[in-house]
Amino acid sequence: MAISITVNGTQYETDAPSETPLLWVLRDELGLTGTKFGCGIAACGACTVHLDGQAVRSCQVPLSDVDGDVTTIEGLAETRYRALQDAWARNQVAQCGFCQSGQIMQAADLLAEIPEPSDADIDAAMGGNLCRCGTYTGIRAAIHDAARALNGGGAG
Amino acid sequence: MSRLGKITRRTLLVGAVAVAGGAAFGVYQIRRPVENPLRPEEGVTLNPYVIIDQSGISIIAPRAEMGQGVHTTLAALVAEELDADWEAVRVLHGPPAAAYFNGALAHGALPVADYAMRDWQRRVTDGLGAASKLLGLQVTGGSTSTVDAFERMRLAGAGAREALKAVAAERLGVAVAELRTEKGHVIAPDGSEIDYRDLAEEAATRDVPRVDLRPQSEWKLLGRSLPRSDMQAKVSGAAQFSTDIVLPGMKCATVRICPYLGGGMERFDPAPALEVPGVEHVLDLGNGVAVVARNTWAAMQGAEAVEIDWTQSPLPTSTEAMFEQIAEAFDERHNSRMRNDGRPDDQEAQLEVEYRVPFLAHSTMEPMGATAWLQDGHLTLWVGNQAPREHLKVAAEAAGLSEEDVTLHTVFLGGGFGRRVETDVTRQAAMIAAMLPGIPIRLTWSREEDMRHDFYRPAAIARIRGAVAEGRATLFDAKIAAPSVTRQAIGRLAGREMGGPDKGHVEGAFDQPYAIPHYRVAGHLADLDVPVGFWRAVGNSFNGFFHESFIDELAHAAGRDPLHFRLDHVAPESAVAAGVLDAVRDLSDWDSPLPEGRARGVAMTWSFGTPTAVVLELDKTDGPIRITRAFMACDPGLVLDPAIVRAQMESGLIYGLSAALLGEITFTEGRADQGNFPDYDGLRIFNSPRIDVTILQENPHMGGVGEPGTPPAMPALANALYALTGQRARSLPLIHQADFLI
Incomplete structure (x- = not known):
């Protein structure tokens, strides 16, 4: 039986089994490969997407539980959190880049909750997102930078 | 120039x-x-x-x-x-x-x-x-x-x-x-x-x-920090890695290979896998199976469901037994003695110690993967890799084609660190594609498969004798035993046995710029067939820890400040190396004492042409020990892009600290005990230090930057722990020995 989900404003029908995690529906069924697989057990954050505006680990959300709008990294540029992608580029954060979709989606969730996060807020919110290249200095700087831009303080 | x-x-x-x-x-x-x-x-x-x-x-x-x-x-x-x-x-x-x-x-x-x-x-x-x-x-x-x-x-x-x-x-x-x-x-x-x-x-x-x-x-x-050419693609989700290629009629695959390293597959029953919704094929890869399905999740469920009888691993049955086998190499004649100054045998040792470091996994963020498509007798592959000609050759062999009938596209690597020189995943993708002609195959390993089928950084043991007199080191006499990465990995790459003295095995120990009158480093190659490979900084990754931990021990034995002790021994050998020690002393404000509950440690390693010094600051005033600050100074000579050099230094440091604090692969019956990040983690944003980097350009020769930050990070952490607690760590990871914030 086909299930209908809305991703980045577009409605998709999929006949994937309802227990299939959202991650694999996005990547393999819908061809939205910006969301990454890192661990499969919610231990690395690479698969982070938004479900009704909340960050979730898409490897842990079965298709049958997708009861709201999904936003992935491919759709983030259409939201106000494009500011994060711009800040990421200004601060030249990415190295290999594999974890960065998840980092940015998690950071968007943080800024939605706390528009001007402290370093401690960033530590608490971003601790579940692993980066083996060690880009944490850049991630922290880019989050502060994006927060300034979003709060009208201008970039940089 | x-x-x-x-x-x-x-x-x-x-x-x-x-x-x-x-x-x-x-x-x-x-x-x-x-x-x-x-x-x-x-x-x-x-x-x-x-x-x-x-x-x-x-x-x-x-x-x-x-x-x-x-x-x-x-x-x-x-x-x-x-x-x-x-x-x-x-x-x-x-x-x-x-x-x-x-x-x-x-x-x-x-x-x-x-x-x-x-x-x-x-x-x-x-x-x-x-x-x-x-x-x-x-x-x-x-x-x-x-x-x-x-x-x-x-x-x-x-x-x-x-x-x-x-x-x-x-x-x-x-x-x-x-x-x-x-x-x-x-x-x-x-x-x-x-x-x-x-x-x-x-x-x-x-x-x-x-x-x-x-x-x-x-x-x-050149000489300026440029906007990276890959940045926009990596913040928009558009960057394509090995498993991000979308092809018509594509199927998704995963593999389950014998986890008992060196063992094989006696028999398998595909029936339970074929009952998993979405699973279409279970293929025999010899030492394991591939499962092909409509999506990767179904493939992974299917792979778990296949009933398989594995054959045993020929490896020693425990990690302890592996270390015993490595230690046996000390009884054999040395393979190399690339540093042999003075008359070490005639010197009396004041310190005689043994260090041990564990096997390590690369643990790239992107698990191994590849995309392959055999169409009308021509195989096309998309794979992030560090040696495209070798990957192409292996793919051709695996698919039974000539190299002219194979096209290999190198795509972005979701982390390499040496792992993607190896051709194993490319071989599998080519085999699967050849068994299912006309069907594009997206092959993705599970994290567990990735961690249990690595080419590990070898475990290693060092036995070091040393002595000091009048505030100076007089004896540094080290023997280092480990399985040889050079023999295994170059052998796999070049297809032939590498003989002779193995420089990679002792790099980071024999080649350091210290003036010590009786100074010897001997390499002993251990006969242990755990798959080992290039891991960021290779031999320097363990020798840096051995050398710089022992230099620290000598400094304390001599009653000297460890940074000034180093400078005294380094300055006569290399002004460039002394320069990075000077720079890190200034950057870290080394000469100003810290209050109770905080302490610093230092280390310096010259690797890949670039001397790099690290000072770490620890703090235990507020619960578990935190690595609060890191100060780095490097001299790669002429710098073409300062921001990239800085980013690589930070990256190398975090990779080294992750290993020193948390990294350890152990084996039971030849199977890695660690399978996923909870067992083998890296530093996270909350326990990473704030990092300052000074880049010097006094070195007359251009050096590398991707690896030199890793070796000194590990001993700097152990040396800082000693300064903080008086406890000398002679093995890694440190999490077994001290209460760090994790």
């Missing part, structure tokens, strides 16, 4: 060939024809670095972009001389081709410490570089990419520029000298502009003028 200036200029010749609507400019290699890598210009012996056609300027970067920023720096080498518009340049991974050899890899081949290399020795290694051309090793590794490309890619850009100007001069009826170039255009004396795209096709039909390279004082791109 650099050694490259003297040696390679006379052997490099720039040429051009026609491509549809434009020209490809590149460099002819030494006087030996090599296969042309770009189809369809077969028979032409040019390896292109820049293509100018109607779509614009594309720069070919024949090294893997795995996060280290190499595409940006290699492209800037061409763009600098070409006067291309940086924002408009596209950067492509080069195809597998013998012409794109890595000549700089051989610089590490002589049994001489880099800091002490004489000019004649550099010339000899350049000769060895020519030999590696013949081997056709197109490898990204050893922190060598920029050094290798420094001359040839600028020459390609300069030759292209002058060829385009020559066409424009003829067209305009003016002298070449009257023309300038800027942002992808030739500019006439009257200010009118001609786009390179309108000149390229004609430029391909004539000889490329010989040109001199611009002096450093005229550089506009």
